[in-house]
Amino acid sequence: MLATRVARHRRPSFRSFTSTFRFTMPTSKPQPDSESKVLVLGAGNFGCCLADHLGDSEHRVYLWSREAEVVKHFNIHRKHLKYLPEHNFSKNITAVGPELPGADFLHGMDVLLFAIPTQFLRENLTILNRSLNIDGNTKLPLLIFVNKGIEVGTNALTLEIIADTCGASVARAATFISGPSFAKEIILRRPTSVSVASMTEAEANKTTNLFHEPHFRCYTGSDPIGLELAGALKNVYAIAAGMSDGLGYENNTRAMIITRGLAEMTCIGTAYGASPLTFLGLAGVGDLFLTCSSSSSRNYTVGYRLGKGESLQTIISTLGSVAEGVSTAKGVKTIIDKLGVSAPIAEQVYEVLYNGKETQTAVRELMDMPPSRELDLPPQAGGPARQLMLKLGL
Ligand SMILES: NC(=O)c1ccc[n+]([C@@H]2O[C@H](COP(=O)([O-])OP(=O)(O)OC[C@H]3O[C@@H](n4cnc5c(N)ncnc54)[C@H](O)[C@@H]3O)[C@@H](O)[C@H]2O)c1
Numbered sequence: 001m002l003a004t005r006v007a008r009h010r011r012p013s014f015r016s017f018t019s020t021f022r023f024t025m026p027t028s029k030p031q032p033d034s035e036s037k038v039l040v041l042g043a044g045n046f047g048c049c050l051a052d053h054l055g056d057s058e059h060r061v062y063l064w065s066r067e068a069e070v071v072k073h074f075n076i077h078r079k080h081l082k083y084l085p086e087h088n089f090s091k092n093i094t095a096v097g098p099e100l101p102g103a104d105f106l107h108g109m110d111v112l113l114f115a116i117p118t119q120f121l122r123e124n125l126t127i128l129n130r131s132l133n134i135d136g137n138t139k140l141p142l143l144i145f146v147n148k149g150i151e152v153g154t155n156a157l158t159l160e161i162i163a164d165t166c167g168a169s170v171a172r173a174a175t176f177i178s179g180p181s182f183a184k185e186i187i188l189r190r191p192t193s194v195s196v197a198s199m200t201e202a203e204a205n206k207t208t209n210l211f212h213e214p215h216f217r218c219y220t221g222s223d224p225i226g227l228e229l230a231g232a233l234k235n236v237y238a239i240a241a242g243m244s245d246g247l248g249y250e251n252n253t254r255a256m257i258i259t260r261g262l263a264e265m266t267c268i269g270t271a272y273g274a275s276p277l278t279f280l281g282l283a284g285v286g287d288l289f290l291t292c293s294s295s296s297s298r299n300y301t302v303g304y305r306l307g308k309g310e311s312l313q314t315i316i317s318t319l320g321s322v323a324e325g326v327s328t329a330k331g332v333k334t335i336i337d338k339l340g341v342s343a344p345i346a347e348q349v350y351e352v353l354y355n356g357k358e359t360q361t362a363v364r365e366l367m368d369m370p371p372s373r374e375l376d377l378p379p380q381a382g383g384p385a386r387q388l389m390l391k392l393g394l
């Protein structure tokens, strides 16, 4: 009965620019099995916790760190010198580095998992691409990216950085994971869910199958542009939520920022050419809610400390970890200006971070805005997504 009802239910008339494409072009090696060789690039909080997750699932994991002492210490003690220092890591992980692995090593891998902050991805992919030496006949490892940001200067999403450095076919095969997932909770095997997306659905399914465990559920989708934008944008709104809490505002104000932030994210994504529905998923509202409401978030913490009156420079130099929202706010500002989308909260975060605006002034200006309709989705011009698709040869 329920199935009949669902079948009869009309599909939403909205279709994103990207969702009109369907791809079936498996370009990576066959589905990694239970003893896949996985190279995790980036031994920060997230790279380490994902390496541990895969090591516990009986995969053979190599964790690349750019710091020789980290590699040495890890292989002797099964602990990381700096991140998640209490944790005893899986015996199935070997640390490698500090140089990036060469061609033979890379081609022996079933999976390359990139947990490198967005601003450093281009330089590393440029070097790795020389070793990967991809031509039409190369069977790629499965490629997974988990960073959440927009590149400063180019305003590029990761999909575009991959296309620029490794070529369109590699970008089409790349898969992306995003969603509410603090490293320190994954490492404790707390129930967690994420979104997985790719331009090539078969590749996204491989990533889902690789990661899916009873304590780590993966939901697959086909809007990687929306998923990437959601992950990058939520970091900017987490800074806003932290700022509000730091200023001493309470629950009403945080709920307002989360909800209006979601409306802004959805409008930006729609104008960009992504599906608005992606922002209702784990990578959108799920991660927005998480990072806007927890002091475990680095981005929230940056905002909180700004609200308490600390300077951005002091916060960044003492945070001890990356807060992607700080650099991403620049790209977001350029994108909303270009698209002509109204995103006043993101604008005010940018003003506080880069133009020295007082946090109280930013809040007052937001509250002084004239009344408006609650949600006016912009027309789906899809300019940036269309440009990106052309770059990917689609
Ligand atoms: N920590 C989390 O809970 C979490 C969850 C989901 C997604 N992410 C995303 O994962 C990415 C990595 O975050 P993280 O938490 O591991 O960051 P982190 O601050 O814990 O670690 C950053 C890592 O980047 C490395 N790094 C710095 N400069 C580099 C360079 N030039 N080239 C290569 N590597 C360099 C550092 O050595 C370090 O290993 C970010 O985009 C973040 O948004 C993090």
Ligand SMILES: O=P(O)(O)OC[C@H](O)CO
Binding pocket: 148, 179, 180, 181, 182, 235, 238, 287, 290, 291, 296, 297, 298, 299, 300, 322, 323, 324
């Ligand atoms: O600590 P943050 O603010 O970078 O957030 C980490 C993750 O993105 C949470 O999903």
